[in-house]
Every structure is written in structure tokens, then in C-alpha cells.
Amino acid sequence: MPSLHPATEPSVAGHAPAPAIALSDVRKSYRSGLETAHALRGVTLRLAPGSFTAVVGQSGSGKSTLLHCAAGLDRPTSGSVVVGGHEISELSDDALTRFRRRQVGFVFQAYNLVGHLSVLENVELPLVLDDRRAEPEWLAHLVHRTGLEPLLDRLPGELSGGQAQRVALARALVTRPTVVFADEPTGALDASTGAAVLDLLRTTARDLGQTVVVVTHDSRVAAAAERVLVLADGLVVDDLDAPTPGQVTGRILETGR
Numbered sequence: 599m600p601s602l603h604p605a606t607e608p609s610v611a612g613h614a615p616a617p618a619i620a621l622s623d624v625r626k627s628y629r630s631g632l633e634t635a636h637a638l639r640g641v642t643l644r645l646a647p648g649s650f651t652a653v654v655g656q657s658g659s660g661k662s663t664l665l666h667c668a669a670g671l672d673r674p675t676s677g678s679v680v681v682g683g684h685e686i687s688e689l690s691d692d693a694l695t696r697f698r699r700r701q702v703g704f705v706f707q708a709y710n711l712v713g714h715l716s717v718l719e720n721v722e723l724p725l726v727l728d729d730r731r732a733e734p735e736w737l738a739h740l741v742h743r744t745g746l747e748p749l750l751d752r753l754p755g756e757l758s759g760g761q762a763q764r765v766a767l768a769r770a771l772v773t774r775p776t777v778v779f780a781d782e783p784t785g786a787l788d789a790s791t792g793a794a795v796l797d798l799l800r801t802t803a804r805d806l807g808q809t810v811v812v813v814t815h816d817s818r819v820a821a822a823a824e825r826v827l828v829l830a831d832g833l834v835v836d837d838l839d840a841p842t843p844g845q846v847t848g849r850i851l852e853t854g855r
């Protein structure tokens with residue numbers, strides 16, 4: 599992609615592989631009138647390729663802002679965001695849109711499926727928007743992996759919540775993105791359906807070597823990840839390795855304001 603210039607930070611031969619995502623001192627402030635909200639106050643983190651990370655924190659701690667800045671949905675006020683070796687924080691709007699289509703997959707709580715398109719058309723949509731066609735083998739693998747074979751001709755309105763979220767997951771993966779961001783991916787599902795979707799997200803990530811970042815309020819969802827980053831007041835205040843749900847809840851409560 600010619601419009602994306604490579605990151606200035608090279609990976610060092612013989613050391614850990616270059617991160618899938620690297621944020622350096624990312625700050626984001628929102629101004630409204632005389633007030634300024636400092637949503638991110640200097641976040642630095644690196645996520646390894648193929649890692650499954652959860653971002654947790656109390657309401658207002660900056661989780662959504664972090665996701666938006668890391669995914670190229672919004673620009674940081676300052677700092678560097680490198681995804682798949684590309685510095686994205688200063689791209690033009692057009693280049694940022696192309697970047698998102700090619701390098702990032704999204705799974706949202708509300709699924710965001712297009713109501714008049716079939717399941718198959720929804721899965722293929724990110725490629726169609728980018729004038730590309732699906733690789734048949736990859737598409738067949740994803741459809742199989744997400745159990746969508748019997749549902750391909752249905753419309754989103756004819757699906758259960760868990761089925762709709764599986765469509766959203768297949769759609770997020772169809773472009774083979776550098777990273778998949780999931781924002782409260784199980785928030786609209788009952789507990790057992792949510793657990794099934796989460797398990798699918800985790801095993802798909804592991805089997806495909808896909809980097810996944812989940813933003814969630816739910817400690818049980820977070821505990822499915824290998825690594826949990828705890829945000830408080832716009833800063834990463836903890837970095838937990840495979841914690842239990844109880845440990846996650848405890849750390850979030852300790853950050854209370």
C-alpha cells in the first residue's frame with residue numbers, strides 16, 4: 599500500500615518479532631467549550647502478533663478511545679500508533695479508510711450487519727467495498743469454522759444473536775486483517791451464547807494466528823484473554839498475565855475513583 603509509510607522503529611534481528619500494534623505515548627483530549635477531557639494521558643503498549651488481549655477498566659477510563667485510536671477510527675492528539683508496521687496516526691482520511699479496510703477487522707456489540715444483504719454477502723462486504731474478491735478457500739474455511747454453512751442465504755433479521763455475532767466474526771476475518779478489534783462482543787448475548795462466541799473468537803484467533811483485542815466491562819470475558827490491560831483515568835495501570843475473572847474484577851475495583 600504505497601500511501602502507508604513504514605514505521606521508523608525496526609524490529610531487531612534475533613529478538614522478539616515486530617509487534618502487531620505499538621502505541622507510544624498516545625494522548626487524546628476532547629474539547630467541549632471551556633472543558634477538556636483527557637481520555638488518554640500517555641498510553642504506551644506493544645501487542646505481539648497472534649496475541650489475544652483484553653482491555654478493561656471502569657466506565658470513562660478510556661477503553662473506547664484507546665480502541666478508536668489503535669484501530670484508526672480516530673486520531674490521537676499526540677503520540678504514535680503503529681499497526682502492522684505502518685504509522686497510522688498521521689494518515690490522510692482516505693489513507694486511513696484504506697488502512698482500516700485492509701488491516702483491521704471489527705466486531706461490535708450491535709453486530710452492524712446490513713439488513714438487506716444475505717449472511718454470505720455480509721461476510722464478503724469488506725472485500726466488496728475494497729474492490730476485491732474473496733479467496734474461495736479462505737472464505738470456505740471461515741464459513742466452516744464459524745458454523746455458518748446452513749445460514750448463508752438468510753438475512754440478518756432471521757438470525758439469533760449468537761448467529762449474528764458469528765457472521766460479524768467471519769466478516770471481521772475475511773480480509774485476513776493484521777488485528778481484529780472486538781468492542782463488548784458478547785454484551786448483547788445471554789451468558790451461554792456469549793461464552794460460545796467468546797470461545798469461537800479465542801480458538802479462531804489461536805488457530806489462525808490472528809491478533810485480537812477485546813474491549814470489555816466483563817471480567818469473565820477479559821479472563822478468556824492471555825493478557826489483560828487495566829485502564830484507569832486514561833493510563834494503563836496494570837498488565838495481567840492470564841488472570842482469573844476474580845483477579846480482573848479486583849484490579850478494576852482497586853482503580854475506583
Ligand SMILES: Nc1ncnc2c1ncn2[C@@H]1O[C@H](COP(=O)(O)OP(=O)(O)OP(=O)(O)O)[C@@H](O)[C@H]1O
Binds near residue numbers: 630635637658659663
Ligand atoms: N467525543 C467526546 N467528547 C468529549 N469527551 C469525550 C468524548 N469521548 C469520550 N470522552 C470522554 O473521555 C473519557 C474516556 O471515554 P471513553 O468512552 O474512552 O471511556 P470508556 O472506558 O470506553 O467508557 P465506557 O466503559 O463507559 O464506555 C470520558 O471522560 C469521556 O467522557
